[in-house]
Amino acid sequence: MSVAKKLASQTAVYGVSSIVGRVLTYLLVPVYTAYFAAAEYGIVTALYAYVSFLNVVFTYGMETTFFRFANQAGTDRRELYGRVLSLLLVSSVGLTALLVLLAGPLLGLLDIPAGHEGYAVWVALILGLDALAAIPFARLRLENKARKFATIKLANIVLNVVLNLFFIVLCPAVMSGKWLPALQPLVARVYDPSIGVGYVFLSNLVASGFTLLLLWRELLDFRFRLNLAPLRPLLKYAYPLMLMGLAGMVNETLDRILLPKWLPDNFYPGQSSLTAVGIYGACYKLSIFMSLVIQAFRYAAEPFFFAQSTEKNSPATFAMVLKWFTLCCVVIFVGISLNVEDFGQLFLRRPEYLQGLVVVPVLLLANLFLGMYYNLSVWFKLTDKTYYGTYIGAGGAVLTIALNFLLIPVLGYLGCAIATLVCYFTMAVLCWRLGEHHFPVPYPVRRLGLWLLGASAVVALGWGVQVEDWWARHAWHAGLTVVFLMALWLIERPKAVKPVVV
Structure with missing residues (x-):
């Protein structure tokens, strides 16, 4: 099997859990937008923005560090596994306890009313449990146990979805007498209507605990070894990755934290700042189709890139991977940008959410550049110059904060989306330019640039030409999509190799 086919097959297995799992999770968006007002969903969006940020703090680059040191000659992988997991166990317990103590002030920062401190406590426990599962999951990836990895990840998501549907849809319907009124005494024992949107976090917490149970084999193979001397080289390699990850989370999630702070009063007439955050967060979910491809690719690509680094033709392989990843x-x-109206009406169940659809094409393109950045960043990971990733990420974070400060008061959540796009584009370009000097790879930059410009032009044309009639508008968008796909196929399809006549 060629290296490309190996990567594709691994990505496909990881992709099944990622795509199916994300689709199942995404099916909750219509539930949330139907049962929760935008202001309530704003609480979920804001708290999960902090979760994404704090996930980096809880794992502090140890997954990539584990891959790097496990692939070095002479490394005892079991010993390394014990040391890394021991370190994460100690730090996760300490950080979780700290967040539980700070539950009240954390909610105050988000302007969430007092009395909901349980939300922050549950979030802290979720972070701790997920951090403990990170290295066992990394070990499964290292050992090419993609199927087990995918199965456990999918089980986590399925349980989370089922619990959400039980507490948010079924229990209220039973208690109101709409469905199965005979079950009211049983449901009353496990359901508290005052928790409301908190069941989103409680369901996640139960699913995270269940995930650790499914990883029992990997956890039983763990021996506590907390010796700081052997850990120093790991921490030296990891801390730039943590800083890079923190900068990345600033770029990815800070807009949802800053939006309610910097949005002028009554910018959206009759809507609170948490309502704006809820609308933006719901529409952000429509970029999930790009995110899930990137996530599936990252699961397979990181160990693949390290394994291929010693091969003679690795630069050509990396260039080929970037090309086909970008084209996909x-x-x-x-496809999504030109048909976002249909996706929006399908998944966003209240009209108040639909006004934010304008951010979707911008966020899709932003995530595309983020995926390219993950591809291009292979050079500083393979050359042990991870501090360059910190510099790039920090520069992106500064740019994100500055652009949000300038654009939110003028454009609202559209300003957040534009800031994200500019940030990820700049990071990808910087990473490519620096990589040219330290680890040259023959990336087809000009060709990919033309495709990106062409795709952007097609999307701009589809949005710019306003067609009132529903059928004519959909025919116009579908026609543009088909024309673009045909052009891509005709130009990039694999060329047949002519047989050699002897």
Whole structure:
């Protein structure tokens, strides 16, 4: 099997859990937007923005560090596994306890009313449990146990979805007498209507605990070894990755934290700042189709890149991977952007959410550049110059904060989306330019640039030409999509190799 086919097969297995799991999770968006007002969903969006940020703090780059040191000659992988997991166990317990103590002030920062401190406590426990599962999951990836990895991840998501549907849909319907009134005494024992949107976090917490149970084999193979001397080289390699990850989370999630702070009063007439956050967060979910491809690719690509680093033709392999990854993402960008009206009406169940659909094409393109950045960042991971990733990420974070400060008061949540796009584009370009000097790879930059410009032009044309009639508008968008796909196929399809006549 060629290296490309190996990566594709691994990505496909990881992709099944990622795509199916994300689709199942995404099916909750219509539930949330139907049962929760935008202001309530704003609480979920804001708290999970902090979760994404704090996930980096809880794992502090140890997954990539584990891959790097496990692939070094002479490394005892079991010993390394014990040391890394021991370190994460101690730090996760300490950080979780700290967040539980700070539950009240954390909610105050988000302007969430007092009395909901349980939300922050549950979030802290979720972070701790997920951090403990990170290294066992990394071990499964290292050992190419993609099927087990995918199965456990999918089980986590299925349980989370089922619990959400039980507490948010079924229990209220039973208690109101709409469905199965005979079950009211049983449901009353486990359901408290005052928790409300908190069941989103409680369901996640139960699913995270269940995930650790499914990883029992990997956890039983763990021996506590907390010796700081052997850990120093790991921490030295990891801390730039943590800083890079923190900068990345600033770029990815800070807009949902800053939006309610910097949005002028009555910018959206009759809507609170948490309502704006809820609308933006719900529409952000529509970029999930790009995100899930990137996530599936990252699961397979990180160990793949390290394994291929010693091969003679690795630069050509990396260039080929970037090309086809980018072209696949370009198709998603065009297809979703031109048909976002249908996706919005399907998944966003209240009209108040639909006004934010304008951010979706911008966020899709932004995530495309983020995926390219993950591809291009292979050079500083393979050359042990991870501090360059910190510099790039920090520069992106500064740019994100500055652009949000300038654009939110003028454009609202559209300003957040534009800031994200500019940030990820700049990071990808910087990473490519620096990589040219330290680890040259023959990336087809000009060709990919033309495809990105062409895709952006097609999307701009689809949005710019306003067609009032529903059928004519959909025919126009579908026609543009088909024309672009045909052009891509005709130009990039694999060329047949002519047989040699002897």
